[in-house]
Amino acid sequence: MTVKLLFLNGVAIIFAVYHHAIYWAVTAIFHWNDRFVSNINSQTLLTANPTSLFLRITDEIAGVAVPIFLFVSGYFYAFSTNQKPFKQNIQTIYNRLIYLIPPYLFWSTITVFFRILEGNDYTPGKLVRVYLMGEADGPFYYVPLIIKLILLSPLLIRMLNKTPYIVLGGSFLLQFLSSIFWYFSTMNLSVPEWLSNFAFLKNGYLASHLFWFVLGMLIFIKRDGLLKVIRRYRFILVSILLFFIVLSQIEIQYLMNLSQKNWINSQASFITKLVYSLFILAVIGFIDNLKTSPNIQFIGTKSYGIYLSHILVIEICARLIYHVIPFLLGQTLFFLGILVVVGIGTPLVMMSIWNRFPIKQFYSYVWG
Amino acid sequence: METKAVIHKFILDELAKGRKKNISEDEDLLGEGIIDSLGILQLVAFIEEKFNYTVPDEDVVIENFMSVNAISNYLDQKLVK
Numbered sequence: 001m002t003v004k005l006l007f008l009n010g011v012a013i014i015f016a017v018y019h020h021a022i023y024w025a026v027t028a029i030f031h032w033n034d035r036f037v038s039n040i041n042s043q044t045l046l047t048a049n050p051t052s053l054f055l056r057i058t059d060e061i062a063g064v065a066v067p068i069f070l071f072v073s074g075y076f077y078a079f080s081t082n083q084k085p086f087k088q089n090i091q092t093i094y095n096r097l098i099y100l101i102p103p104y105l106f107w108s109t110i111t112v113f114f115r116i117l118e119g120n121d122y123t124p125g126k127l128v129r130v131y132l133m134g135e136a137d138g139p140f141y142y143v144p145l146i147i148k149l150i151l152l153s154p155l156l157i158r159m160l161n162k163t164p165y166i167v168l169g170g171s172f173l174l175q176f177l178s179s180i181f182w183y184f185s186t187m188n189l190s191v192p193e194w195l196s197n198f199a200f201l202k203n204g205y206l207a208s209h210l211f212w213f214v215l216g217m218l219i220f221i222k223r224d225g226l227l228k229v230i231r232r233y234r235f236i237l238v239s240i241l242l243f244f245i246v247l248s249q250i251e252i253q254y255l256m257n258l259s260q261k262n263w264i265n266s267q268a269s270f271i272t273k274l275v276y277s278l279f280i281l282a283v284i285g286f287i288d289n290l291k292t293s294p295n296i297q298f299i300g301t302k303s304y305g306i307y308l309s310h311i312l313v314i315e316i317c318a319r320l321i322y323h324v325i326p327f328l329l330g331q332t333l334f335f336l337g338i339l340v341v342v343g344i345g346t347p348l349v350m351m352s353i354w355n356r357f358p359i360k361q362f363y364s365y366v367w368g
Numbered sequence: 369m370e371t372k373a374v375i376h377k378f379i380l381d382e383l384a385k386g387r388k389k390n391i392s393e394d395e396d397l398l399g400e401g402i403i404d405s406l407g408i409l410q411l412v413a414f415i416e417e418k419f420n421y422t423v424p425d426e427d428v429v430i431e432n433f434m435s436v437n438a439i440s441n442y443l444d445q446k447l448v449k
Contacts (some may be wrong), residue, residue, distance in 0.1 A: 003416055006409040076405030079430060080398050088399055094400025100388065222426055274445045301410055355385075363386035 001227070001284070006070050007292040008283065010300030012072075014344065016065035017310050018171070019232075020139060021301055021339035022055060026254040026263055028329040032322055036330035042294045051332065056252060056266070057245070060275065063267040065210040066142055067276040069303070074216025077153040083219060086155050089154040089222050096150060099302075102365040104143040108136035109309040114162040127338060133204075137311045145205045149213045156217060164218055171211040178207040178271035187266075208268075211277065219284070234285025299344060305367030306353055310343040371419075371422075371447070372440035379436065383407045391435040399400050408433060419447060 022064035024223045028036075045087055108130055112122060115136075122130070126340050149156075150161045159167045181202035191199065201207040219226050230237070248271040266272045283290075299306070317339055328335050351367050354360060376393065383403045384391055397403045403411065411433065412423050421443070432442040 001425050002409065002423060003413045005414055006406070009406065009409070076408060078433055079408065079428065080405070082430070086431065087398075092399050092401075095399065098401055099404065212433060227425070296412060301406055303406070308437055365386070 001287050003221075003297075004287045004290055004292060005075065006297045006300045008068055008287075008300070009303050010293075010296035011300070012065040013299055013303040013306050014069035014296070014340065015062040016139070016307060017066075017314065017343040018340050019059060019062035019065060019313060021336050021343060022059045022062070022312055024314060024339060025055065025336050027318070027333065028322075029332070030262060032329055035322060035326035036328075043368055044182075053180070053181065053249070055332070057249060059167045060245070060248060060266045061279070063272065063277050064276045067273075067280060069142070070149070070209055070212040071216040071219075071280050073149070074213035074218075075215075075217075075220045077150060078157055078160075078217040078220035081154050081157045086154055093153070097147065098146065099186050099364050099368060100143065100150075103304065103308055103368045104140070105131065105132075106366050107312075108134075108140060111140070111312060115187055125308040139307065139311055141205055142307070145209055148206055150199070154215075156214060160214070160217055160221055164222065167220055168211075168214055171214040174201065174207040175209075175211045176236070176270055177272055179268065179273060182268040183232050183255075183270075186255050186261075186264065188259065192323070193294065208273070211273075212280070213279070215280070217300075229290075230281055234282060237278060237282040237285055241275065241282050244271060244275045244278060248275055299348070301318055302348060302351060302367070306344055306347045308368070309350065310349040313346045314339045314343040317346075370440075373441050374418060375415075375443070376436045378418075379403065379411070379425060382414075383413050389434065395435055397433070397435055398430070403429060411439070415443065419443060421446060 003113075035249065080092050084092075084172075111125070112130055124133075129135045132144065134142065134144040156167065165297070177198050179199040180195065181191060181199065183189075248266065248269060251269060251271050252264055252266050255269075318335075321335065321338070347367075354363055354367065372393065373418075377389070379397065379402065380388075380391060389398070390424055391397075395402065397425055398408075408428075412428060416422055427442070429447075431438065433439055
């Protein structure tokens, strides 16, 4: 299973790039439609039809990228910290953060610089949020989140060794409670008073994402027993997964109709979060049957660098297409394919070039 | 090339790139930040390909992957069988 996790990481980064490329496909359909002639228009996405369903379902599934990253990280932080003295764990964490934080600061700064060129203003307070909360761009939230989880990992591993299913259940409950607020805001309803006591859970991503990290840790600790159970029930897991994928699509359509919104970020829905958890378990159930690809495994090894740098790359690519070959904007699938290939290929080329010059000694501080 | 030298070279050339120029055979690879979680995955993948040996999940524990010496001791035991 261990080597297959590298493949899974590679699939996750491709999903992450695809998920962010969809943002530009939707932008083209809603805001750049004066640049091309196509059957796709903003109404296409509001109703259930093959194009909108394809985009919505693939967008939802591709959103499993971050849960997979967290699951794989949890698995290996359990590997690194389990049964080790606390002092040694602190040293491991410190040495991990040394190579996690500088690339994040580097790419956040590059992104801020790019946004300033676009005409955005940054107050000192906003800059503090950019670096502390991961607000340089949407996907940057992942780094402050994983830092918090890494810092919590020595505590989590001890709790999991003592009361594994209580910790797992607790993190699941946190995920459920943090999702409730999203439903109220999407449906423009006010939150009941008793629930507002838990309002702090909706801030940040820790409460909503902790479960997948804990799940990875638990599967490492109890891998002998749990893997057998997951493998035994893998077909049932896939059936439940398919049921929840359909249910989540019905939910999204219902919420879109109710809220009159053009596009809903399905990742925030609790049913979608269930889909992600079931997806991970189903993949683990079938992991021995997975045919891996060395190329995807290779991409998996470069996932952190690709994750941080692809955001600007696909934005520049989308804007270039807008100005130079706008008819491609109307060919949604082709446009998405270009963004994904460029979003993965360009960072890989940049990493390779970086390694050919004396600056390669700083490689880990830029690409992780 | 003996197992230890092969492992040492792979870690130095591929995993410690830009992190450390030299590593001793007893150095704590994770504790010193020489390799991270993805590094462990790469290391297991390399071992499986190079030595044509599938590392069982239950063997992927810190004791077997702590240092170059730990990895080569583990492999020497397994590859003899």
